[in-house]
Amino acid sequence: MTRGNPWLPRIPLVVQRYGLAVSSVAIALGVGLFLSGQNIKDVEFPIFLIAIALTVWYAGIGPAIVALVLASLAFNYYFTQPRYTFYVNTSEIPYYTVFMIFALLITWFAAVRRRVERNLEKSRDELQREVAIRTQQASLLNLTHDTIFVRDMNDVITYWNRGAQELYGWSAEEAIGKRSHDLLKPIFPTQTDQPFPDHAGVIRAELLRVGRWDGELRHTKADATEVVVSSRWSLQRDDRGDPVAVLETNNDISARKRWENEIRSLNQQLARRSTELEATNKELEAFAYSISHDLRAPLRHMAGYAELLQKHSGPAMDDKGRRYMAMILEAAQRMGTLIDDLLAFSRIGRAETRETMVSVGQLVKEVQSEVLQETEGRNLTWKVGALPDLYGDRSMLKLALVNLVSNALKFTRTRPAPEIEIGSSDERPDDVVVFVKDNGVGFDMKYVNKLFGVFQRLHRADEFEGTGIGLATVQRIVHRHGGRVWAEGQIGCGATFYLSLPKP
Amino acid sequence: METIGRILLVEDDPKDTELTMAALEEYNLSNEVVVASDGEEALDYLYYRGKFQRRSGDNPAVMLLDLKLPKVDGFEVLQRVKADDKLKMIPVVVLTSSREERDMVESYKLGVNAYVVKPVDFHEFVNAIKELGVFWAIINEPPPGSVRKK
Numbered sequence: 001m002t003r004g005n006p007w008l009p010r011i012p013l014v015v016q017r018y019g020l021a022v023s024s025v026a027i028a029l030g031v032g033l034f035l036s037g038q039n040i041k042d043v044e045f046p047i048f049l050i051a052i053a054l055t056v057w058y059a060g061i062g063p064a065i066v067a068l069v070l071a072s073l074a075f076n077y078y079f080t081q082p083r084y085t086f087y088v089n090t091s092e093i094p095y096y097t098v099f100m101i102f103a104l105l106i107t108w109f110a111a112v113r114r115r116v117e118r119n120l121e122k123s124r125d126e127l128q129r130e131v132a133i134r135t136q137q138a139s140l141l142n143l144t145h146d147t148i149f150v151r152d153m154n155d156v157i158t159y160w161n162r163g164a165q166e167l168y169g170w171s172a173e174e175a176i177g178k179r180s181h182d183l184l185k186p187i188f189p190t191q192t193d194q195p196f197p198d199h200a201g202v203i204r205a206e207l208l209r210v211g212r213w214d215g216e217l218r219h220t221k222a223d224a225t226e227v228v229v230s231s232r233w234s235l236q237r238d239d240r241g242d243p244v245a246v247l248e249t250n251n252d253i254s255a256r257k258r259w260e261n262e263i264r265s266l267n268q269q270l271a272r273r274s275t276e277l278e279a280t281n282k283e284l285e286a287f288a289y290s291i292s293h294d295l296r297a298p299l300r301h302m303a304g305y306a307e308l309l310q311k312h313s314g315p316a317m318d319d320k321g322r323r324y325m326a327m328i329l330e331a332a333q334r335m336g337t338l339i340d341d342l343l344a345f346s347r348i349g350r351a352e353t354r355e356t357m358v359s360v361g362q363l364v365k366e367v368q369s370e371v372l373q374e375t376e377g378r379n380l381t382w383k384v385g386a387l388p389d390l391y392g393d394r395s396m397l398k399l400a401l402v403n404l405v406s407n408a409l410k411f412t413r414t415r416p417a418p419e420i421e422i423g424s425s426d427e428r429p430d431d432v433v434v435f436v437k438d439n440g441v442g443f444d445m446k447y448v449n450k451l452f453g454v455f456q457r458l459h460r461a462d463e464f465e466g467t468g469i470g471l472a473t474v475q476r477i478v479h480r481h482g483g484r485v486w487a488e489g490q491i492g493c494g495a496t497f498y499l500s501l502p503k504p
Numbered sequence: 505m506e507t508i509g510r511i512l513l514v515e516d517d518p519k520d521t522e523l524t525m526a527a528l529e530e531y532n533l534s535n536e537v538v539v540a541s542d543g544e545e546a547l548d549y550l551y552y553r554g555k556f557q558r559r560s561g562d563n564p565a566v567m568l569l570d571l572k573l574p575k576v577d578g579f580e581v582l583q584r585v586k587a588d589d590k591l592k593m594i595p596v597v598v599l600t601s602s603r604e605e606r607d608m609v610e611s612y613k614l615g616v617n618a619y620v621v622k623p624v625d626f627h628e629f630v631n632a633i634k635e636l637g638v639f640w641a642i643i644n645e646p647p648p649g650s651v652r653k654k
Contacts, residue, residue, distance in 0.1 A: 102547065291605055293572050296601040297517060300624050303524040307626035329626075336624030347605075 021063035023072040024051040029213060033078060043100065044079045052103045056110040064107045072099065136139045147229070147250040150236075153243055154180045167229075167252055169222030180248070187218040208243060214287055216253070228257045234366075288346045295339055303332040341469040345454065348476050353393040357504060360387040360397070360434060364422055367401050367459040378418060385423030387431045389503035392481045400477040403434040403470040404497050410464055411440030431483065431500045443487075451487055474499070475488065509597020509641040510536045514546040514581065515599075516573050523626075524568075524599075533641055538564065543576025547584060550591055563594050563647075571600045571607055579610060586615040588653035593647035595640055629638035 011019075028051035032044035046285040048071040056064035066373035076086055076096075088096065141148055142162040155182050160172040168175075168184065175183060207213045214232040220226055231248035236245040305330045314322065364384055390397065405420065412418035421437040443451070443458050452475040455468040461467030471485075474497075478485045482502050489495035528534040537567070540546040548554040550563070567585070571578035578598065585591045589622055594596045597618040598611045608619050620636060623629045 152610045290600070292602045292604050293600070296622075296624060297520065300601070300622055300626075300629065301523065302517045303624055304519075304526075304629060308523075310527060333625055343603065 017059035017063045017287060018066060020059045021055045021067040022070065025067050027051065028071065029074045029078065037080070044075060048075055049103060049106060052369065053106045056107045057114065057365050061107065061111055066108070068103045069085065070112065071103070072096065075099070097226060106419065109433065114440070148251070149175065149180070150245050150247050151180045155181050157183070158245065166222070167227065167250065168219065184219040192448045207233055207235050207246065213242065217250070219250070227252055228254045265305050278413050281354045282421050284346065285350055288343055288350070291339060292343055296336065299335050299339070300404070303329055304333070308451055338467050345469050345473050348396060348480070349474060353396065353480060355392055355393060357389055358392050360424070363398050363401050366398065367405050370402065371405060371409060371503060379416065382418045383421040383423075385421070387422070387424050387434065388500050389504065390432070392501065396477045396480070400474045400499065403474050407470055408436055408438035412438050414441060415439060432500050433498055433500045435496055437494065437496040437497045442491050442493050442495050443489040444491050448487060448489070451486060508523060510538065510561070511637065511641055512538050512540065512546065512549060512564035512567040514543065514569045514573065514578070516541050516570065520570070523629065527630040528637050530630065531637060533637040536641065543573045543578065543581045546581050547574050548639045550585065563591065565644070566595045566597060568599045569637065571598060571602065571611070579614065582611065582614045582616060588598055595644065597636060597640065599636070600628050602648065
């Protein structure tokens with residue numbers, strides 16, 4: 001009724017509708033006149049009713065009333081006595097009334113019928129749209145890589161997307177209709193606060209209470225291997241609020257789980273190692289403490305009694321005897337120095353560093369004033385260049401410098417014009433290099449690897465004294481600061497020691 | 505004439521005791537030395553107990569204390585002395601082999617009056633002992649109630 005006739009596109013809808021009313025009555029009149037001409041009586045009445053019914057069906061109420069009025073007039077004019085007048089006999093009024101009521105009834109039924117049909121059409125359209133949307137959604141669910149399936153409250157699988165097929169290895173045809181518990185054999189997580197965990201029961205209760213649950217599960221795949229999934233369940237309820245289905249979305253986290261386990265075991269190993277290391281460190285400390293206390297005492301006794309013996313029997317001894325005594329004393333003294341140096345060296349490894357900003361230039365000044373006594377009377381030239389500020393343990397860095405400077409002083413002792421140069425170069429992006437250079441006796445690069453080892457010496461004790469711990473101490477200090485040490489030298493042409501330390 | 509204060513030497517090692525005595529002898533300081541060979545004996549002396557039950561006189565003018573001692577160690581002796589109102593005025597000098605920083609820190613925390621590391625070299629050792637003896641037994645005015653001999 002609202003839609004125009006497709007074959008009459010240019011004629012306005014209202015004209016079409018009322019035109020239909022007029023023409024259908026006209027046709028009915030024509031047919032009635034023709035039939036009455038053929039002497040077929042009393043058919044005009046239903047023919048007009050048919051015309052009205054057609055009008056109401058195709059053109060609606062308004063045109064139908066027009067048709068009713070026209071039909072009544074035409075009926076009156078052409079088919080009731082006296083003919084060809086609009087005169088109405090009183091005896092015919094009931095006749096007209098029945099006609100009117102009948103026509104109105106038809107009109108009303110047709111209108112109701114029409115409305116029902118329109119509602120039906122509308123519902124059908126909506127249904128089609130819904131189906132289209134659902135189909136699209138279902139295909140979207142199939143597109144996602146997530147594993148999605150739906151199971152009803154009896155655990156029977158009702159939907160199974162392609163992700164599920166890819167992960168578990170069963171097709172939708174194989175999975176739908178089976179109980180998910182039988183198919184996937186889920187194993188629930190062991191971590192729970194409950195002393196006697198009824199996992200499935202606990203999860204089901206939570207699902208019913210809050211409408212969702214998530215956690216980790218282990219499932220068995222079609223090939224009987226296990227997969228760890230991160231699982232999210234959502235409860236679907238009907239209009240009355242009764243649960244009808246569970247939508248389960250699962251992500252394969254087996255690989256992540258493997259990594260996590262690996263990391264955990266590595267961490268455990270690390271913790272074990274560090275405990276072992278700590279124990280070793282403690283032992284070392286106890287060892288050093290014991291050396292400090294117990295090893296020095298006998299030395300002191302040796303020296304003390306030798307001294308007393310010398311005093312007591314010195315006059316009775318000959319030169320040889322006195323020399324032997326002197327040697328014993330010297331050896332004890334040297335052993336004492338060695339122990340002290342070794343303890344200091346081990347302390348550097350054990351002591352905690354207290355890091356601050358340190359001006360290397362300031363440190364060099366302090367070191368210079370500390371060795372002032374040694375350098376007095378020597379024709380020594382200092383060349384101190386620009387020096388950086390570093391982040392580190394002040395006393396350790398100073399000890400390193402003291403060792404390097406003492407070395408330089410020691411090995412230039414035989415030079416008529418000793419020279420010590422301290423400087424830095426800042427060519428690299430991450431670290432800064434400080435060097436101490438001398439023009440002393442130098443060393444053979446063949447032995448450069450031995451230079452920084454504990455107790456390693458490149459000179460005889462009667463040439464240059466020393467315990468062989470100084471450079472080892474320097475190296476240990478620099479390593480503890482995350483830096484590097486190396487040296488260059490040539491016999492008779494001096495040596496240069498480099499420290500590279502991280503920039504602050 | 506100078507007065508000489510009594511020295512309480514707490515030392516477990518007889519050799520160290522002998523060497524210390526030899527050093528003190530050189531300066532005639534050895535007569536007034538009492539030797540306790542462990543921490544317990546030192547406390548016995550201070551509290552007039554055990555073999556020192558009948559000892560005469562007052563507190564020593566100075567206590568030379570080793571740290572590593574059998575039974576009761578030097579730290580404990582130091583702690584007990586400094587915690588006792590009657591004893592805490594006694595000057596205590598720790599005389600030890602150890603150069604360990606934590607020993608030093610611990611001793612000063614407990615209120616030690618001086619901390620001396622025994623030198624390996626005998627001459628230095630004798631000098632250290634001599635200076636200690638001279639300072640604490642002669643130069644220093646000990647707190648009232650200490651043994652002093654004309």
